[in-house]
Amino acid sequence: MHIRLRVKRFEAGKDREPYWSEYGLEVEATDRVLDALHRVKWHQDGTLTFRRSCAHGVCGSDAMLINGRNRLACKVLIRDVGDHIAVEPLRGYPVIRDLVVDQSAFFRKYESVQPYLVADGEPPARERRQSPAERERFDDTTKCILCMACTTSCPVFWPNPEYVGPAAIVNAHRFLFDSRDTEKEGRLARLNAGDGVWRCRTIFNCVEACPREINITRAIGEVKKALLLQKG
Amino acid sequence: MAELTAAGGRTRPAGKLELYAWLFMRVSGVVLLFLALGHLAIMHLLEGVDKINFAFVAGRWSNPLWRFYDWFLLALALVHGFNGVRVMVDDYVRRPGLRVFSLVMLWVLTLVFLVAGTLVIVLFQVPVGG
Amino acid sequence: MALVYHQHEVVIVGAGGAGLMAALALRGRDVAVLSKLHPVRSHTGAAQGGIGAALGNMEEDHWEWHMFDTVKGSDYLADQDAVEILAREAVETVMDLEHWGLPFSRTPEGKIAQRKFGGHTKEYGKEAVRRSCYAADRTGHMILQTCYQQGIRHQVKYYNEYMVVELLVESGRTAGVVAVSIADGQLHVFHAKAVLFATGGFGRMYEVTSNAHALTGDGVAVAWQAGVPIEDMEFFQFHPTGIYRLGILITEGARGEGGKLLNGKGERFMERYAPSMLDLAPRDIISRCIYRELREGRGIHGQGYVHLDLTHLGAKVIHEKLPDITDFVRTYLGIDPVKEPIPVQPTAHYAMGGIPTDMWGRVVVDEKNKILPGFYAAGECACVSVHGANRLGTNSLVDILVFGRRAGRDIARYVGENEYPPLAPHAGEATGERLARLREGRNGSGGRAESVADLRETLQREMMEKASVFRTSGLLAQMSEKLFELRQRFQNVVIQDRSTVFNTDLMEALELGFLLDVAEATVAAALARSESRGAHFREDFPQRDDQNWLKHSLAYRGADGKIEFKYKPVTITRFEPKERKY
Amino acid sequence: MYRGGPGQWAWLLHRWSGVAVLLFLLIHILDTGLVLFGPQVYDKVVGLYTHPVFRVGEVGLVAAVLYHALNGIRITLIDFYPELTERQRPLFYAVVSVFVLLFLPTAYLMLETLLW
Numbered sequence A: 001m002h003i004r005l006r007v008k009r010f011e012a013g014k015d016r017e018p019y020w021s022e023y024g025l026e027v028e029a030t031d032r033v034l035d036a037l038h039r040v041k042w043h044q045d046g047t048l049t050f051r052r053s054c055a056h057g058v059c060g061s062d063a064m065l066i067n068g069r070n071r072l073a074c075k076v077l078i079r080d081v082g083d084h085i086a087v088e089p090l091r092g093y094p095v096i097r098d099l100v101v102d103q104s105a106f107f108r109k110y111e112s113v114q115p116y117l118v119a120d121g122e123p124p125a126r127e128r129r130q131s132p133a134e135r136e137r138f139d140d141t142t143k144c145i146l147c148m149a150c151t152t153s154c155p156v157f158w159p160n161p162e163y164v165g166p167a168a169i170v171n172a173h174r175f176l177f178d179s180r181d182t183e184k185e186g187r188l189a190r191l192n193a194g195d196g197v198w199r200c201r202t203i204f205n206c207v208e209a210c211p212r213e214i215n216i217t218r219a220i221g222e223v224k225k226a227l228l229l230q231k232g
Numbered sequence B: 001m002a003e004l005t006a007a008g009g010r011t012r013p014a015g016k017l018e019l020y021a022w023l024f025m026r027v028s029g030v031v032l033l034f035l036a037l038g039h040l041a042i043m044h045l046l047e048g049v050d051k052i053n054f055a056f057v058a059g060r061w062s063n064p065l066w067r068f069y070d071w072f073l074l075a076l077a078l079v080h081g082f083n084g085v086r087v088m089v090d091d092y093v094r095r096p097g098l099r100v101f102s103l104v105m106l107w108v109l110t111l112v113f114l115v116a117g118t119l120v121i122v123l124f125q126v127p128v129g130g
Numbered sequence C: 001m002a003l004v005y006h007q008h009e010v011v012i013v014g015a016g017g018a019g020l021m022a023a024l025a026l027r028g029r030d031v032a033v034l035s036k037l038h039p040v041r042s043h044t045g046a047a048q049g050g051i052g053a054a055l056g057n058m059e060e061d062h063w064e065w066h067m068f069d070t071v072k073g074s075d076y077l078a079d080q081d082a083v084e085i086l087a088r089e090a091v092e093t094v095m096d097l098e099h100w101g102l103p104f105s106r107t108p109e110g111k112i113a114q115r116k117f118g119g120h121t122k123e124y125g126k127e128a129v130r131r132s133c134y135a136a137d138r139t140g141h142m143i144l145q146t147c148y149q150q151g152i153r154h155q156v157k158y159y160n161e162y163m164v165v166e167l168l169v170e171s172g173r174t175a176g177v178v179a180v181s182i183a184d185g186q187l188h189v190f191h192a193k194a195v196l197f198a199t200g201g202f203g204r205m206y207e208v209t210s211n212a213h214a215l216t217g218d219g220v221a222v223a224w225q226a227g228v229p230i231e232d233m234e235f236f237q238f239h240p241t242g243i244y245r246l247g248i249l250i251t252e253g254a255r256g257e258g259g260k261l262l263n264g265k266g267e268r269f270m271e272r273y274a275p276s277m278l279d280l281a282p283r284d285i286i287s288r289c290i291y292r293e294l295r296e297g298r299g300i301h302g303q304g305y306v307h308l309d310l311t312h313l314g315a316k317v318i319h320e321k322l323p324d325i326t327d328f329v330r331t332y333l334g335i336d337p338v339k340e341p342i343p344v345q346p347t348a349h350y351a352m353g354g355i356p357t358d359m360w361g362r363v364v365v366d367e368k369n370k371i372l373p374g375f376y377a378a379g380e381c382a383c384v385s386v387h388g389a390n391r392l393g394t395n396s397l398v399d400i401l402v403f404g405r406r407a408g409r410d411i412a413r414y415v416g417e418n419e420y421p422p423l424a425p426h427a428g429e430a431t432g433e434r435l436a437r438l439r440e441g442r443n444g445s446g447g448r449a450e451s452v453a454d455l456r457e458t459l460q461r462e463m464m465e466k467a468s469v470f471r472t473s474g475l476l477a478q479m480s481e482k483l484f485e486l487r488q489r490f491q492n493v494v495i496q497d498r499s500t501v502f503n504t505d506l507m508e509a510l511e512l513g514f515l516l517d518v519a520e521a522t523v524a525a526a527l528a529r530s531e532s533r534g535a536h537f538r539e540d541f542p543q544r545d546d547q548n549w550l551k552h553s554l555a556y557r558g559a560d561g562k563i564e565f566k567y568k569p570v571t572i573t574r575f576e577p578k579e580r581k582y
Numbered sequence D: 001m002y003r004g005g006p007g008q009w010a011w012l013l014h015r016w017s018g019v020a021v022l023l024f025l026l027i028h029i030l031d032t033g034l035v036l037f038g039p040q041v042y043d044k045v046v047g048l049y050t051h052p053v054f055r056v057g058e059v060g061l062v063a064a065v066l067y068h069a070l071n072g073i074r075i076t077l078i079d080f081y082p083e084l085t086e087r088q089r090p091l092f093y094a095v096v097s098v099f100v101l102l103f104l105p106t107a108y109l110m111l112e113t114l115l116w
């Protein structure tokens, strides 16, 4: 089938304003949007710039705004978006070039929630025990691939880049509800700050954007509740 | 890679302010549900604006319970509404100076309206024989 | 453009499981981790099925059994001293991961859960054993995340989106690397006492592959260009179950849970080829069986695929244990694996060969295991060799972690004992000039301008046809000629993007150069090896030939560009080569 | 415009209905304050509210409060029972339905006198 692909272009340090490039090309309805971008890059316009690696939705490289929604280009098929496709970079972070945004601020937020297990004491010789139910408790949030789709879909984040954002909260949740972790307080205190979890207004855009189908708003709600019920 | 932005892991310590504000919004919301919808139902549905005049107010406020009801509604709605706007200022006003200014103005305004509204309700004298 | 100079005691290139593990083993030291992708985008994150370790959590198991299976699976080409280390240290490595927070799936008693996987058996081949430790079907994702998280905790220094293009060797010692920072095109020289390459595989030399676009063999090619040989390149594994045409992997765990392979007649054809292990025979064997079925007209509707049937497992097992692949199949095929079988074909998956190393990750440069001081390699880009001619499922994750860590430990010793080697004053400048020529379109000898995409597509298609599962001297010779032609045309590549900012056009050109290197080595090694062993199957020499070929190949790029070979004996300790039956 | 789900629109409406109601509240405090100046002043000003324009505005106010209140309940419920996030869409449609159910008869009753 024939499609019209429009891409919002920009090069930091060169362009003052973003502009649109338009391409016409033949694709299969079952091709990924990433395939279409590749076809353009490889056979029409080598200057078109985007990140990608795994091409099947597990590395988190290619989140972008596709027809007005944050998606992974490698996880949306042409037939799901139709023959008029408009692609833009994620909102809220500086664009380096075309569909590539600067991720450093995003990862600084992620790092700020201590996204790693802290377990007091010498570990046992074998594994720490954890029941299947305890393991299930945080399963959903272990799926995050840090693709940035959620945070950059959040209307609270757009005007306020200080908001720690759903992705960081998801990763804090992953450890807050892990029975082995002993560093709950520091993480909770971080999320209790002015740019923390209370900024979330239950908008659910993050959930709709998440390619891993994580129920992010639920995770955020559970963190809020944990703060609420925290002693002291 | 090059750092093009500075907005990162900065945190604004909040104590429990944000938590209580959040909780207050929900609790006051539920109370307001009864107060505000009750008020609307009485004033605009059962009575209708054409019936509202000085005499009506006087009649109503001769009962201190109604005075309290109205004051409570006023206070709660004001604080709830202003806290809502405070959240919006935090969201939208990025320039630090402007932000502080907006927040101060907001609290001043809230106080002024709260005091003014309270004075009205407290000072109002039901005319004799009214 | 001036080069930016950095100095770090250790430079690790690659931030997948192997690179991150090494960095963790070196925590507290002056280490820089360079990666052309952000660490969490590394392809370790795509690994699904599990990591093998004889924990014996679900049934009796011993590292000796694991070792035996690995050696047998390798078609006896693996070095058994290295395999012993792999099998022994797998257990403590898995425990370390657990202690670092890796969320393994659990048994009812709260222990790490394990499942069956291809080629893993009890009592030296009796029947399948549950050895693969897993976290649903995203084990690799969890490993990558956990290692990256611990790296943050221990303040590892990352240089993200830095692409390494040259290894610096000064008077017989490793002195550092040259890298391009992708964001702004700046060239950097990293001066180091020790360099570890952990750059992953190169499945992208084939058309249908489970590998990421970024897996283009950079480290292997860069080392080769610096004069280091590459080992056992003829052995490239095709995984039997890639999604038809797309190549996206359906983990062996699906068969570990009881999934069956069916041909166009609805037969469970593995009954004929491997009566005891059936669908859990090693990958090389199953991939060949699938191709046989296809050739003999027993594909589904006569097409180029067979079915992987999970429908009898029931919705609960599929959703709990294989959630991600369910999602892939739904997204890309619109099929519900609970109700319908999945169309699959073999997909280029794993490079057994790579940069030769000893058991401490030290790179060796000849058949007598002479070391190139300061140069280390680990992970899929390295060849220890623990996988020999064919890797067993779950053994790569063990390999990258066990040997990533060992390399890290030895580097710690090495940098403690040695000073910085001298760095040539103009280091990296020639590379800078080469890149500038490419970027500015001044490349080539004036012939017809060639496009990177066209050359790459030709390479991938031809490699698939001529140098994949079934090989003959005729096909390989044709491929060799084709590669010569592609190499010529590559000299005339002209890219469109002239910018220095995030120039992916330029990156792809460099990557194509690397792919051509590894493809040339693969084809030459395959042509040389006149026997069939593991993943290397020569129709003109269908038997294994231990008399002549129980040895590792080392490919060198001669001064004239020709490829020459040396051979290195296989270390055999416990298990004498036997015929391989399942 | 970002093509968010119902949650995005629910939130936008909630936010601006809240602001609208707040603005009304401020005006309402001022006009009620006029009672202190005696019946003449108060009745004259409040009498303006019987003008059709204000009558329609009044219906708008009721709509804003009603929607804001119902959606506020939805949000509060979701906040205290995170498992309800799985039902956020149905809950939003419930808010819309209850709103329509309550608002239409109310609006009719309020505007009845205007119509006749």
Ligand SMILES: Cc1cc2nc3c(=O)[nH]c(=O)nc-3n(C[C@H](O)[C@H](O)[C@H](O)COP(=O)(O)OP(=O)(O)OC[C@H]3O[C@@H](n4cnc5c(N)ncnc54)[C@H](O)[C@@H]3O)c2cc1C
Residues within 6 Å of the ligand: C013, C014, C015, C016, C017, C018, C019, C034, C035, C036, C037, C038, C039, C042, C043, C044, C045, C046, C047, C048, C049, C050, C051, C052, C139, C140, C162, C163, C164, C165, C198, C199, C200, C201, C210, C211, C212, C214, C215, C218, C219, C249, C251, C349, C350, C378, C379, C380, C381, C393, C394, C395, C396, C397, C398, C400
């Ligand atoms: C789909 C799939 C499923 C798999 N499942 C399993 C499984 O269940 N069990 C198992 O044991 N194995 C499995 N494997 C194999 C295993 O996952 C890989 O072999 C292993 O993860 C490789 O790890 P690595 O650290 O060597 O490389 P990778 O994780 O691939 O990392 C390579 C790193 O090198 C960097 N890099 C590359 N080139 C450059 C350059 N020029 N400059 C700078 N940096 C560079 C990259 O950015 C990246 O960070 C699977 C593989 C695939 C593809």
Ligand code: HEM
Residues within 6 Å of the ligand: A200, A201, A202, B025, B026, B028, B029, B030, B032, B033, B034, B036, B037, B077, B078, B080, B081, B082, B083, B084, B085, B087, B088, D011, D014, D015, D017, D018, D019, D021, D022, D025, D065, D068, D069, D070, D072, D073, D075, D076
């Ligand atoms: C009638 C019952 C009411 C209920 C149940 C209710 C409930 C709520 C809740 C739960 C919030 C928080 C929303 C969030 O954090 O995302 C909120 C916000 C708000 N409310 Fe109310 N409220 C009511 C009445 C009012 C009234 C009378 C006013 C005006 C004075 C008002 C003005 C606001 C404002 C301005 C906000 C901020 C909106 C935002 O942050 O997006 N509310 N309300």
Ligand code: SF4
Residues within 6 Å of the ligand: A143, A144, A145, A146, A147, A148, A149, A150, A151, A166, A167, A170, A209, A210, A211, A212, A213, A214, A216
């Ligand atoms: S929570 Fe989902 S959308 Fe957000 S970063 Fe993780 S995977 Fe991406």
Ligand code: F3S
Residues within 6 Å of the ligand: A153, A154, A155, A156, A157, A165, A166, A199, A200, A201, A202, A203, A204, A205, A206, A207, A216, A217, A220
């Ligand atoms: S979109 Fe934003 S407001 Fe909360 S529910 Fe998601 S983080």
Ligand code: FES
Residues within 6 Å of the ligand: A051, A052, A053, A054, A055, A056, A057, A058, A059, A060, A061, A062, A063, A072, A073, A074, A075
């Ligand atoms: S390319 Fe990896 S998620 Fe899309």
